[in-house]
Amino acid sequence: MLKKTRYALVGSGHRGTTMWGRDLVERWAGEVELVAICDLNTMRAERSSRYMGVSVPIYRDFDRLLAVEKPDLVIVCTKDSTHDGVIVKAMEAGANVISEKPMTTTADKIKRILDAERRTGKRLDVSFNYRFAPTAAKIKELLNSGVIGSVTSVDFHWYLNTSHGADYFRRWHAFTENSGSLFVHKATHHFDLLNWYLGSDPQTVSAFADLKHYGHKGPLRGERCRTCRHKHECDYYFDIGKDRLLESLYEDPSSVDGYVRDACVFREDIDIPDTMVANIHYKNGVDVAYSLNTYMPIEGHHIAFNGQKGRIEMRQYEAQPWTEPPADEILLMRNFDGVERIWVPHFSGGHYGGDDRLRNMLLKPGLNDELQQRAGSRAGAMSVLCGIAALKSSRTGVPVAISDVWGDDQGLHLLDSTP
Ligand SMILES: NC(=O)c1ccc[n+]([C@@H]2O[C@H](COP(=O)([O-])OP(=O)(O)OC[C@H]3O[C@@H](n4cnc5c(N)ncnc54)[C@H](O)[C@@H]3O)[C@@H](O)[C@H]2O)c1
Structure with missing residues (x-):
């Protein structure tokens, strides 16, 4: 029998408690054992531990946890801007790490992480679950097959609806300091998909972005939904009491740290954009038109790869005001030769079925990774750098090179020798 990996969970919010907590305890018990939170x-x-049905030591002090429990693996589910501190300490204490996306939020923090990985020889995986969606795998296979010739441009548009999109404006994500903005927090998924699909690195980004709907642009405001006098008239009123897990994890515990789960989406001081567009030029010559909108009646994305010999196109939804067939359709068009309709069945589990496949790849030893879906620190870094460049471009009004974000002092060579 294989020895189980002893892991510590850092960050016991919703993501940690579900994806990397209860699910692992219940469904990956043959591979991993939770030893501390x-x-x-x-x-x-x-x-969180009560919800998972476990009785493990709980620590506030991460250094102490590392010294006492000596985990083999640390899974990082804290606020984005704190990932680097946890990752570096974990690797220095001899643990491998799985980090939730985004890997981190600034170029300096990326450098700290890469440096620690190099010094300690430990491995960092980044949880890019969308790579593992069966539709993404199919598109990657088609691109690899060369059926549309070399790709020249990509159209990629991501839509967050009035529920999921708004959720980012209720919490810490609404401030650049915590999340790097949605160009980093959310688009890290999308930029990573692009980097992986294209097998190349972004070189220059030109972007526009603005706050047009939430924050100070909203028609009314309060402090939080639960106590708000506008609850009967506000479209964004959110009753966390209707979700027993959210209520339990966040309501009483907010008395400890002031972190309320239903803060007003129209708070005056929100400083991230909610409407973002970017053009990205890749090292291999591909040009991408990208957008991210956060208050849509649909949740999903449209993507198309335009090649010298044809086009691959997909529209995929997680929520929409119509009934979708029980499969996603990928359109494969060869120039001068009609269309082939490829149906990929829907898979259960979050992120189009990507969450389960990701966890299998990271936790079950020896799985074949033909499509190179497993993402390490280099992928984590590249997607974050692309987001930082996009935010910077939108704020300065000029195109921003990734090498400028990274800084001239070390060039990009650090990244070049990172797995
Ligand atoms: N891969 C995905 O698709 C996906 C989906 C959801 C969330 N996430 C990521 O998961 C992470 C957690 O998300 P969430 O919604 O659960 O956030 P959350 O804010 O609700 O929970 C984070 C928890 O971490 C704790 N924390 C913060 N800093 C800490 C530190 N330095 N040490 C120890 N604990 C600390 C907080 O007290 C909180 O309990 C985020 O990075 C987010 O981007 C990824």
């Missing part, structure tokens, strides 16, 4: 808010960690 760490959270700055120990009341939330206690609620």
Whole structure:
């Protein structure tokens, strides 16, 4: 029998408690064993462990956890801007790491992580679950097959609806300091998909972005939904009491750290854009037109690869005001030769079925990774750098090279020798 990997969960919010908590305890028990939970808010960690049905030590002090529990693996599910601190300490203590996306939020933090990985020889995986969606795998196979010739441009548009999109504006994500903006927090998924699909690195980004709907642009505001006098008239009123897990993880524990799960989406001080477009030029010559909108009646994306010999196109939804067939359709068009309609069945599990496949790849030893879906620190870094460049371009009004974001001091060579 293989020895189980002893892991510690750091960050016991919704993502940690579900994706990397209860699911692993219940469905990956043959591979991993949860040995401790760490959270700055120990009341939330206690609620989390109760939900998981486990009885493991809870720590506020991560250094102590590392010294006492000596985990083989640390899974990082904290606020984005804190990932680097946890990752570096974990690797220095001899643990491998799985980090939730985005890997981190600034170029300096990326450098700290790459440096720690190099010094310690430990491995960092980044949870890019969308790569593992069966539709993404099919598109990657088609691109690899050369059926549309070399790709010259990509159209990629991502839509967040009034529920999921709004959720980012209720919490810490609404501030650049915490999330790097949605160009980093959310688009890290999309930029990573592009980098992986194209097998290349972004070189220059030119972007526009603005806050047009949430924050100070909203028609009315309060502090939080639960106490708001506008709850009967606001379209964005959100009752966390209707979700027992959210209520348990966030409501009472907010008395410890002031982190409320239903803060007003129209708070005056929100400083991230909600409407973003970017053009990205890749090293291999491909040009991408990208957009991200956050208050749509649909949740999903449209993507098309335009090649010298044809086009691959897909429209895929996670929520939409119509009934979708029980499969996603990929259109493969060869120039001068009609269309082939490829149907990929829907898979259960989050992120179009990507979450389960990702966890199998990271936790079950020896799985074949033909499509190179497993993503390490280099992929984590590249997608974050692309987001930082996009935000910078939108703020300065000029195109931004990735090498400028990275800084001239070290060039990009650090990244070049990172797996
Ligand atoms: N891959 C995906 O598709 C996906 C989906 C959802 C969330 N996520 C990621 O998961 C992470 C967590 O998301 P969430 O919604 O659960 O966030 P959350 O804010 O609700 O939970 C984070 C928890 O981390 C704790 N924390 C913060 N800093 C800490 C530190 N330095 N040490 C210990 N604990 C700390 C907080 O107290 C909180 O309990 C984020 O990075 C997010 O981007 C990824």
